[in-house]
Amino acid sequence: MTSRILRPVRADRRAQPRSAAPLGARLPLVAAVVVAAGLTTACGPSSQPVGSAAQSTAGQTSSALPSATASASASTSAEASPSASASPSASTSAAPSSSPTPSRAKTGSAAPKPSRTSAAPAPARIPGPGYDSSADAQKQIDAALAAAKADGRMVLLDFGANWCGNCKAADKVFAQPQTAAILGASYHLVKIDIGGNSSANSALLRKYSPSGGSYKMPVLIVVTPSGTVRTDTHATGNPSLTSEGINSFLRQWAS
Incomplete structure (x- = not known):
């Protein structure tokens, strides 16, 4: 009786497939399959050979590093140095430009003419007191x-003599600063x-003062650059041989 009951049970067990496993044994397998599927989906199938993906990724990373480093260094230098953040245009506009304008810098353009100076010429030389009898008066004139010219x-022609008292008085006035300044600015003085017995000098006196007669020294004659006589004290009389008299005479005939 007992053997009859056991046979159908064994027959039922043989009818079930051997590959079927209990639910508790299948759960680890399902988890492994899910993990493998997740890894395949995340990485994806690669059409490149082994090592190319790693090389490409490394190249992208290395190419991104310089730009990131440059940006970081630029921001660091900008924070460290306030002057580095100033724009080139601001620094250029702040500094005054000493370069010439483009119109003047062009090749072949005319050079700017120097400005004329209104400074007065240097004072003329004033001879010392007395008269040099050995000088060539004509050459000096x-x-x-x-x-x-x-x-x-x-x-200004000054005809006189070393022994003449009036001539010495006039020389003292010529040596005074104010009179000397007028002489140096407006006249070339020839004494x-x-x-003496110089016939050449006497001839020069008659040339510039042709009225003749007795001459009262000194004889002061003002001559223009063209050689024309403007005034002759032999004809008009000498001014007062003081600073006021001679200065007034010099100013009157200076122009």
Whole structure:
């Protein structure tokens, strides 16, 4: 009786497939399959050979590093140095430009003309007191006239003698600062000795003062750069041989 009952049970067990496993035994297998499927989905199938994906990823990472490093260094330097953040245009506009304008810098353009100066020329040389009997008076007059043509000053001829008291008085006034300044600014002074026996000098006196007769020394004659006599004290009389008299005379005939 007992053997009959056991046979159908064994027959039922043989009818079930051997691959079927209990639910508790199948759960680990299902979990493994799910994990494997997740890894396959995350990575995906690769069409590149082994090592190419890693090389590409490494290249992308290395190429991104310089830009990130540069950005970080730039921001660091900008924070460390406030002057580094100033724009080039601001620094350029702040500094004054010393370069010439484009119109002047062009090749072949005319150079700017130097500005004319309104400064007065240097004062003319004033000879010392007395008269040099050995000097070539004609040559001195010619040089004075040439200088007068160049600078527009007048020529003052002083005919006198070393023994003449009035001539000495006039020399003292010529040496005073105010009178010397007027002489140097407006005249070329030539002193000519007529106290000796120089016929050449006497001829020069008659040339510039042709009225003749007795001459009262000193004889002061103002001549223009062209050689024309403007005034002759032999004809008009001498001014007062003081600073006021001679200065007034010099200013009157200076122009």
